[in-house]
Amino acid sequence: MIDAEGRHIASQxxxxxxxxxxxxxxxxxxxxxxxxxxxxxxRAAMGTQFTIVVYGPDESPLQAAVSAAFDEIxxxxxxxxxxxxxxxxxxxxxxASQRPVPVDAELFGMLRTCLxxxxxxxxxxxxxxxxxxxxxxxxxxEGRIPSKKEAARALAQTGWRNVxxxxxxxxFAVPGMRLDLGAIGKGYAVDKAAAxxxxxxxxxxxxxxGNSSILAIGAPPxxxxxxxxxxxPKDPKKNVEQVLxxxxxxSTSGNYEKFFRVxxxxxxxxxxxxxxxxxxxxxxxxxxxxxxxxTDALSTAFFVLRQEGTRRYLQAHPGIRVFFCGNEGCAWLR
Ligand code: AMP
Ligand code: MG
Numbered sequence: 001m002i003d004a005e006g007r008h009i010a011s012q013x014x015x016x017x018x019x020x021x022x023x024x025x026x027x028x029x030x031x032x033x034x035x036x037x038x039x040x041x042x043r044a045a046m047g048t049q050f051t052i053v054v055y056g057p058d059e060s061p062l063q064a065a066v067s068a069a070f071d072e073i074x075x076x077x078x079x080x081x082x083x084x085x086x087x088x089x090x091x092x093x094x095x096a097s098q099r100p101v102p103v104d105a106e107l108f109g110m111l112r113t114c115l116x117x118x119x120x121x122x123x124x125x126x127x128x129x130x131x132x133x134x135x136x137x138x139x140x141x142e143g144r145i146p147s148k149k150e151a152a153r154a155l156a157q158t159g160w161r162n163v164x165x166x167x168x169x170x171x172f173a174v175p176g177m178r179l180d181l182g183a184i185g186k187g188y189a190v191d192k193a194a195a196x197x198x199x200x201x202x203x204x205x206x207x208x209x210g211n212s213s214i215l216a217i218g219a220p221p222x223x224x225x226x227x228x229x230x231x232x233p234k235d236p237k238k239n240v241e242q243v244l245x246x247x248x249x250x251s252t253s254g255n256y257e258k259f260f261r262v263x264x265x266x267x268x269x270x271x272x273x274x275x276x277x278x279x280x281x282x283x284x285x286x287x288x289x290x291x292x293x294x295t296d297a298l299s300t301a302f303f304v305l306r307q308e309g310t311r312r313y314l315q316a317h318p319g320i321r322v323f324f325c326g327n328e329g330c331a332w333l334r
Contacts, residue, residue, distance in 0.1 A: 036204070036221045041066050045077045046186050048210030054197065055204040055221055065200035069193035069207070076189045079107070080181050082130065082139070092170055093130065093178045100169035111165055114184060117297045118160035121313060124304035125297050126273035130178025131157040136278065138269045143260025145267065155276030183270075187213040187251055187296025194292075207292075212252055212299075215292045216245040233283035233325050240330045241323055243288065251295035253303045254284040270303045279304055281327055288321040298322075307333060 036055040039062040043050055050073055056062045079088045088107050095101045103111070114127035130139075135154035137144035146154065157176040164171045181188075186209040194215050197205050205217040206226050216226045225246035232238035233254050243250055255268035267278045285302040287295040298320065302310040307324055314320060314334050322333040 037062060039063055039066060041070070043070050043073075045070075045073045046081070046189065046209065047083075048186070048212070050189075050193075050210070051206075051208045052193070052197075053206045053208075054202050056202060061200065062202070065197050065202055068200065069196040072192050072196050073189045076185065076192060080110075080185050082178070082180055082182075089179055089181065096170050096172045097175040097177060100164070100166060100171040102169050105168075108165065108168060108170070110181070110184075110188065111163065111170060111179075113293065114181075114297075115160055115163060115165070117184075117301060120317075121298075121301035121305060122309060123160065123273055124309065125183065125301040126158065126160045126271075127179050127181060127184070128158045128160055128163060128177055129183075129271050129273055130180040131155075131176060132271045132273070132276055133180055133182070133269070134178070136267065136269075136271075137260070138258055141258070143258075143267060145262060151276055158273055158276070160273070183253075183300035184293060184297045186210070187249070187292035187294070190215045190249070190292040190296075209292075212254075212257070213249065213292045213296045214245070214251070215249040216247060219246050230284075230286050230323055230330075240325065241286075243286075245288070248288055248290055249292040249295040250286060250288050251292060251299040252284055252286040253299040255279075255282065256284070270300060272304050279306075282306060283325040283327065284330075285310070285325070286323040289319065294320075 034057050036057060037059045038055055039059055040053045052066050052069055054062045054066055078084065081087045082089055084090060088103060092101045092103060117125040131154040133139050135146040135150050157174060162173040162177060164173060190207045190209050190213050193207055194217055197217060203218045204220060208214045214228060219225045225244040228243045228245055228250060229239040230241040230243060230252060232240045233256055253270060255266060258269035259266050270279050272279050282303050285299045287299045287302065289295045302322055305313065310322055310333055314322065324331060324333050
């Protein structure tokens with residue numbers, strides 16, 4: 001017999017040889033601790049890039065689970081996009097001023113959730129901002145300041161209290177109203193995609209909708225949680241805070257996402273539904289809570305409520321953390 005280095009070992013004393021062989025067998029008999037495989041995929045949806053990272057014992061089931069999770073995200077995008085003329089939301093927006101429009105249970109549930117967030121955030125979250133988004137040019141992605149008349153008209157076509165939900169239908173009390181799920185849809189898609197991964201038995205994953213809504217399932221192997229950064233709203237190359245996330249979600253709303261500048265003023269894509277004007281002076285709001293639907297909706301609402309209104313919300317709602325960045329700097333409100 002010849003060893004790995006080409007030496008004849010049969011000439012060794014037999015018991016030493018046997019012990020050596022037994023040692024090798026013993027080592028081979030102990031199953032090597034399986035190194036988890038990491039699989040990552042990025043795809044475009046909802047006007048941004050979604051990235052999913054998963055860990056598990058084998059690559060092929062991970063790939064299948066991630067593919068099913070993306071199918072779920074794309075399904076929601078197809079149904080709820082305001083950019084697709086045949087989406088469920090577009091059908092509602094075209095018809096609900098004239099008559100009650102039937103919707104499926106999923107959209108009905110989402111609209112109920114939206115109205116609940118409106119009630120709980122003093123109207124800061126408002127799914128009817130569609131006419132404001134259009135009047136200020138954000139729908140066509142070319143920001144513009146509307147005339148006073150246009151701005152007032154758009155404001156008159158909004159208002160969550162003008163949405164009527166009746167069992168299975170939705171109707172608008174005011175003509176020209178339009179729903180826009182831009183502040184909650186990505187978070188909901190992340191939650192639904194996470195449910196698909198959990199169903200497939202995945203215990204370690206990160207789902208990221210363009211850095212604006214992130215959900216962590218478990219932690220990466222051997223770690224306490226997923227280490228995430230909150231970026232500096234004034235400088236995309238810098239971070240202002242580090243967060244360790246495990247079985248929770250982090251969403252950030254930022255004035256840097258979509259904005260335009262006129263005469264030194266920054267007009268961003270988040271509107272105060274009570275005035276109809278873009279919120280000024282807030283740079284970003286980050287929220288940590290259990291679901292991405294909640295953190296997505298609340299990060300937008302807190303952007304509108306500013307520090308004072310956010311503190312009021314927090315008093316009534318435990319278990320939520322908020323990181324707030326304004327012109328004067330950034331701080332945890334809780
Ligand atoms: P987010 O980045 O999640 O804060 O969502 C911002 C998007 O939500 C905007 O681009 C609009 O489409 C929509 N939006 C703007 N203001 C509001 C608001 N006050 N309530 C709900 N949705 C809003
Ligand atoms: Mg949001």
